[in-house]
Amino acid sequence: MRLGSTMPNFYANTTHGPIQFYDWLGDAWCVLFSHPADFTPVCTSELSRIAEKAYEFTRRGVRLLGHSCDSLEDHKAWVKDIRSYSSRIPVEFPYPIIADERRELAVRLDMIDESDIYNPEAALTVRALYIIGPDRKVKMAMFYPNSTGRSVDEILRVVDSLQLVNKVKVVTPVDWKMGDEVMVEPDVPQAALPKLFPRGVETIKMPSGMAYVRTTSDYLHSSECWDGLLM
Template sequence: MRLGATVPNFRAETTQGPIQFYDWVGDSWCVLFSHPADFTPVCTTELGRMAVHNHEFKKRGVKVIAHSCDKLGDHKSWVNDIKSYCRDIPGDFPYPIIGDEKRELAVLLDMIDEDSKHDPETALTVRSLYVIGPDKKLKLSMLYPASTGRNVDEILRVIDSLQLTTRLKVIATPANWTPGTKVMILPEVKDEDLPKLFPKGVEKVKMPSGITYVRTTTDY
């Protein structure tokens, strides 16, 4: 699954009923993420924190859906454990979990590590996370090993960056960027166009090379 690839329109059974992916996601952004196995400790924390922060995803127009190579019945039973452990999940569990016992979707979406992909007895999905745009194309991927849980704040941060730079195609976000801080203006933007694009001002940073390529603004 390379950036820019079209995510296929798959059918799946989930804890919230059967879905056809394109119909389910509609024109929304989507976070589709896999976890190695149900009834495991780190996965419990990950799905719990994604559920706790679901209102933040909804605020950004993002639908969330999880996946692993487990039985649908196990997912439904495990949800009760997640809610018990993460007591700050409001109401019902907010997003569906895909059951993929035969590993077909895991293989299709390239969510199994290199050492295990040909062994159905031992293969587990890695911690793959895909941010998918309304055009059904892959905008960002994160791949973590089973030993390392993800940071939900970082997931939200990159979604903010993706949505901002989709809306304003002449900027990019720098390292450690958070909403409200400075963004970088792309090199292809001409100096003479800056006042029209960023009427509140642009800062140009002098470099020892003499090349002015770092231009920042908070006007977005």
């Protein structure tokens, strides 16, 4: 599942009932993430935080979909523990979790450690996460070791960046977050800047003399940019 790959359609049983992925996704964005196992501490903290922040994903037009190789019965029992772990989770658990006991989907989506892929006793899913666009293409792939919990704020930051650059000819620099300056795409010709960014672009001088670092805050004033962002 490399960047730009098409996420395959699949059928799955989930805690919200059976789904066909393409029908379930519609024209939304999706964060599809796996966890190693139910009833484990780091996974409980992760799924709890994602549930707490579910509204932040929803208002960005993003659907959440969890996954592991546990049974549907285990998922449903574990959700009660997750809810107990946090008092800030909505009354109805906000996203489905896929049950993949036969590990078929985990293998298909490259969510299992290579050394364990053919060992059903040890083949737990790693902390894999894909951000999928409305075109069903993989826009971001993230893999964490089982010992390390992911940052939900970082996932939201990447969603913001992906949705922004999908609408405006910019790229986002290191540690960028919504509201910060962005950089103009390198292939945008200088002559096009006044039309694309009428409020101005600053070109940073470099010893090389090449004008490739160009920054702007103009996207903050563009209604076209904000259309569909932070709905």
